[in-house]
Amino acid sequence: MSRTINLALISSLLFFMANTAQADAGVGEQIYKHCKVCHGVKGWGGKEGKYPRIAGLPQYYLEKQLADFKGRKRINKPMVPVFKNWRFNQDAITAVSAFVSQLSLAGFERTHYEPSPEVLAQFDGKDEMLEVGEDIFQDCIQCHGEQARGKEDKESPPLVNQYPNYLRKQIVEFASGHRTHENSESLFGELETDEIEALLAYLNSQAD
Numbered sequence: 534m535s536r537t538i539n540l541a542l543i544s545s546l547l548f549f550m551a552n553t554a555q556a557d558a559g560v561g562e563q564i565y566k567h568c569k570v571c572h573g574v575k576g577w578g579g580k581e582g583k584y585p586r587i588a589g590l591p592q593y594y595l596e597k598q599l600a601d602f603k604g605r606k607r608i609n610k611p612m613v614p615v616f617k618n619w620r621f622n623q624d625a626i627t628a629v630s631a632f633v634s635q636l637s638l639a640g641f642e643r644t645h646y647e648p649s650p651e652v653l654a655q656f657d658g659k660d661e662m663l664e665v666g667e668d669i670f671q672d673c674i675q676c677h678g679e680q681a682r683g684k685e686d687k688e689s690p691p692l693v694n695q696y697p698n699y700l701r702k703q704i705v706e707f708a709s710g711h712r713t714h715e716n717s718e719s720l721f722g723e724l725e726t727d728e729i730e731a732l733l734a735y736l737n738s739q740a741d
């Protein structure tokens with residue numbers, strides 16, 4: 534194949550991809566109207582983490598969670614009515630994920646983690662608490678990356694800029710097997726309550 538044809542093919546492919554992405558974002562914005570009531574207009578979540586922040590999460594992660602919710606692999610009762618809608622097929626999942634993944638966090642004020650006095654009393658102060666959290670996080674780095682920014686090749690989400698209450702709930706669900714996570718028994722099965730709190734404090738300290 535000649536070089537000119539190659540270039541022409543590549544540029545028309547890029548044009549097609551750019552247009553498809555635009556079309557997806559338009560459809561995605563329409564679908565997102567069904568999500569605002571809980572996740573907020575900007576996808577920042579709320580109610581102290583009852584509704585997680587979803588804005589800016591990677592598209593691969595959003596698509597997987599939505600497919601898991603729909604297939605009941607991950608149980609999320611409040612969202613069941615969303616998926617009863619027959620239009621919520623794979624195309625809709627792709628489109629809304631594309632839209633949500635490009636929602637900005639500019640101006641988002643993350644919830645600051647503050648240990649309760651009872652929790653803090655388990656440590657020699659806040660610095661030691663953060664060190665314990667950092668130690669535990671060494672088991673997570675290979676997949677969630679330095680500073681917990683998430684890693685595409687591991688299909689892992691970022692853990693920064695997320696509500697501590699929401700993350701705590703997920704970790705407890707991993708430990709109990711209510712939500713699936715790789716190696717959950719070895720990673721979460723043995724974690725004590727104060728260690729989970731230390732991990733949350735450390736993750737919270739990693740946000741921008």
Ligand code: HEC
Nearest residue numbers: 564567568571583584585587595598609611612615629702
């Ligand atoms: C009635 C409230 C409600 C509506 C409407 C809703 N959600 Fe949710 N969503 C939740 C709750 C609650 C959770 C947290 C579940 C948990 O604690 O595990 C959640 C979790 C999620 C997550 C997982 C986030 C993560 O970090 O793993 C994604 C992604 C998500 N929702 C996307 C959407 C999208 C997209 C829509 C619209 C199509 C939507 N949600 C509509 C309540 C809602």
Ligand code: HEC
Nearest residue numbers: 597669672673676677687688689690700703704714715720
């Ligand atoms: C072997 C790779 C791997 C390791 C190690 C790992 N994770 Fe994960 N983690 C993942 C993947 C992949 C997901 C997405 C799971 C899914 O699809 O539901 C995830 C999801 C999560 C979530 C859910 C986030 C959300 O928005 O709902 C939390 C919280 C989490 N991991 C915490 C941890 C912690 C804490 C550690 C260390 C103790 C850890 N992970 C170690 C791969 C890993």
